[in-house]
Amino acid sequence: MFKQAVLPQVTWLKLPEKVKQAGWLNVLGKISLPLIGLCIFLMIWGGVAQNIDTSLGKFPGPTDVWQQAGNLISEHNAERERASAFYERQEKRNQARLEADPSYQPKIRPYTGSPTFFDQIWTSLYTVFVGFVVASVVAIPLGILCGLSQPVYTAVNPLIQLFKPVSPLAWLPLVTMIVSAVYVSENPIFAKSFLTSAFTVALCCLWPTLINTAVGVSSIPSDLVNVSRVLRLNALTHVIKIVLPSSFPMIFTGLRLSLGIGWMVLIAAEMLAQNPGLGKFVWDEFQNGSSESLARIMVAVLVIGMIGFALDRLMLLLQRKISWDKSVVLR
Amino acid sequence: MNKSHLELSQVGMDFPTPNGNFCALENVNLKINEGEFISLIGHSGCGKSTVLNVVAGLLKATKGGVILENKEVDEPGPERAVVFQNHSLLPWLTVYQNVELAVKQTQKKTTKAQRQQWVMHNLELVHMTHAKDKLPSEISGGMKQRVGIARALAMQPKVLLMDEPFGALDALTRAHLQDSVMEIHATLKNTVIMITHDVDEAVLLSDRIVMMTNGPNATIGEILDVNLARPRARIALADDQAYNHCRHAVLQFLYEKQRKVETVNQVNNKKSSIDQQAAELPVKASTDAA
Numbered sequence A: 001m002f003k004q005a006v007l008p009q010v011t012w013l014k015l016p017e018k019v020k021q022a023g024w025l026n027v028l029g030k031i032s033l034p035l036i037g038l039c040i041f042l043m044i045w046g047g048v049a050q051n052i053d054t055s056l057g058k059f060p061g062p063t064d065v066w067q068q069a070g071n072l073i074s075e076h077n078a079e080r081e082r083a084s085a086f087y088e089r090q091e092k093r094n095q096a097r098l099e100a101d102p103s104y105q106p107k108i109r110p111y112t113g114s115p116t117f118f119d120q121i122w123t124s125l126y127t128v129f130v131g132f133v134v135a136s137v138v139a140i141p142l143g144i145l146c147g148l149s150q151p152v153y154t155a156v157n158p159l160i161q162l163f164k165p166v167s168p169l170a171w172l173p174l175v176t177m178i179v180s181a182v183y184v185s186e187n188p189i190f191a192k193s194f195l196t197s198a199f200t201v202a203l204c205c206l207w208p209t210l211i212n213t214a215v216g217v218s219s220i221p222s223d224l225v226n227v228s229r230v231l232r233l234n235a236l237t238h239v240i241k242i243v244l245p246s247s248f249p250m251i252f253t254g255l256r257l258s259l260g261i262g263w264m265v266l267i268a269a270e271m272l273a274q275n276p277g278l279g280k281f282v283w284d285e286f287q288n289g290s291s292e293s294l295a296r297i298m299v300a301v302l303v304i305g306m307i308g309f310a311l312d313r314l315m316l317l318l319q320r321k322i323s324w325d326k327s328v329v330l331r
Numbered sequence B: 001m002n003k004s005h006l007e008l009s010q011v012g013m014d015f016p017t018p019n020g021n022f023c024a025l026e027n028v029n030l031k032i033n034e035g036e037f038i039s040l041i042g043h044s045g046c047g048k049s050t051v052l053n054v055v056a057g058l059l060k061a062t063k064g065g066v067i068l069e070n071k072e073v074d075e076p077g078p079e080r081a082v083v084f085q086n087h088s089l090l091p092w093l094t095v096y097q098n099v100e101l102a103v104k105q106t107q108k109k110t111t112k113a114q115r116q117q118w119v120m121h122n123l124e125l126v127h128m129t130h131a132k133d134k135l136p137s138e139i140s141g142g143m144k145q146r147v148g149i150a151r152a153l154a155m156q157p158k159v160l161l162m163d164e165p166f167g168a169l170d171a172l173t174r175a176h177l178q179d180s181v182m183e184i185h186a187t188l189k190n191t192v193i194m195i196t197h198d199v200d201e202a203v204l205l206s207d208r209i210v211m212m213t214n215g216p217n218a219t220i221g222e223i224l225d226v227n228l229a230r231p232r233a234r235i236a237l238a239d240d241q242a243y244n245h246c247r248h249a250v251l252q253f254l255y256e257k258q259r260k261v262e263t264v265n266q267v268n269n270k271k272s273s274i275d276q277q278a279a280e281l282p283v284k285a286s287t288d289a290a
Ligand SMILES: Nc1ncnc2c1ncn2[C@@H]1O[C@H](COP(=O)(O)OP(=O)(O)OP(=O)(O)O)[C@@H](O)[C@H]1O
Pocket: B015, B016, B017, B022, B024, B042, B043, B044, B045, B046, B047, B048, B049, B050, B051, B215, B271, B272
């Protein structure tokens, strides 16, 4: 038995050297190849853009887009300054009134400027997060139930198959009407438009997580299930100790798919429903129809892409952080 | 000890298949005394695992039943601990945590310190304390199987069930583990039922060897008493007359009386014909290796 203990160590020692040799080329390739790809893309874009004439002028090339990105940032800063100036003025006015009349109750009215590009980004991120969390909270337990019990799965499966392919845009009018009908309150905590967007996102986020969880749970190796049976684990312990860890990778794959879909759906929903967010920004710019609009829309497109990518990476990091299986290659 | 500890009476097992019921087992009767070490041997696909799973409670016999200490077995439980062929440790728990899960589940009233001690004691039995904080993926196949045995022992089972526990291991590792199992059995005196394909392993470890006929409708063909003094040393036994006699008897059963006939008369079930070809290989290989 001591021989066994030594053997694997010897192979472990040899491994890092191989990795070192291949390492240099790898790192170089990992940095330079994406850069080359990016350069080629920018060149083609710039070349093609010059030759497309639209009713709003030439299609924006990389430099126009870069410029508009700068504009959007300075517009945002300007708006912020205006806002703080507005509050300062109120403060001063209140102070003056208080000095004249000590019984005066100071009031501060909120600033009602139009939301900037960055405000819209923030709104979208917040909405997608809420929709995603709501969907996950429903989908994971339901998926576990479906995976554990064949009858439940058989009952739920037709519904899943029916609703999974439905486009978010079909849900949107229904969700809008339901939210306006059901959510009536004197001083609402959430805006109706926010709820509509978030629920539409949730409805579309539900399915990948649900299906992946169900499949992950139902494909737990039968030996592990037998271990649980021999130990007579109760249902809760069985789920916590065996089911969740075992189906964790599948659940997470589902979550990542869901978040990706949710982000795509949200932009479309915001455009269609005129709900605040990046989608509305794109739509407003399109309606605006100035010579800069296309470049500004292009900025939004790139930002949407980058945020989608960042969200996916974030999920990946999270998965790596909590997964027990560190050796698995995550893509 | 005149009343048997574990009794299988008239056990029969039918599996429903698309083309009718497949009768895997029929009239399996066996009485096992406390502390006895039983080996189940037979060609692949004859129904050894089915017998073991019925005793474990993982499968419900369609006919007959199993009685352990005057109580009928109707569900799995830790008093009939199973060592699975491919270890089936939970890959997300360390060696220690894997055993701990079993201990927590079976000794709910003990203190934390007592439980900790019991986990370490069982890891010590299989000589695995040095790797207690490793994940199953970080240890060798033989080590995993040791931990599987430790987990089963930690449940303080009345009967220890092992389904080809060393089937996936190389000959040297297998020999080490056989020695460990003999050592543990000598100290704990558990009742053990072990499935094996290896004739030498069966003779070396067992008090009795139960030989099964070929399926379908498999049942117990012969039972061989192995009257060799314990402790047994594998090298000394190689020239022992009684040892070789036992070995010969088992080989004779497997290759003469229960030879897998490769004619069409048995092929009413496609699955069994595939099993036939596979059956010859592991048995031959293991007798050569030892
Ligand atoms: N769930 C099942 N459904 C249908 N048939 C089954 C099922 N489980 C086992 N069988 C059949 O029962 C017979 C006995 O199977 P079993 O697994 O007990 O064999 P075994 O002796 O353990 O074989 P091996 O040595 O290869 O592990 C086989 O012919 C097998 O095809």
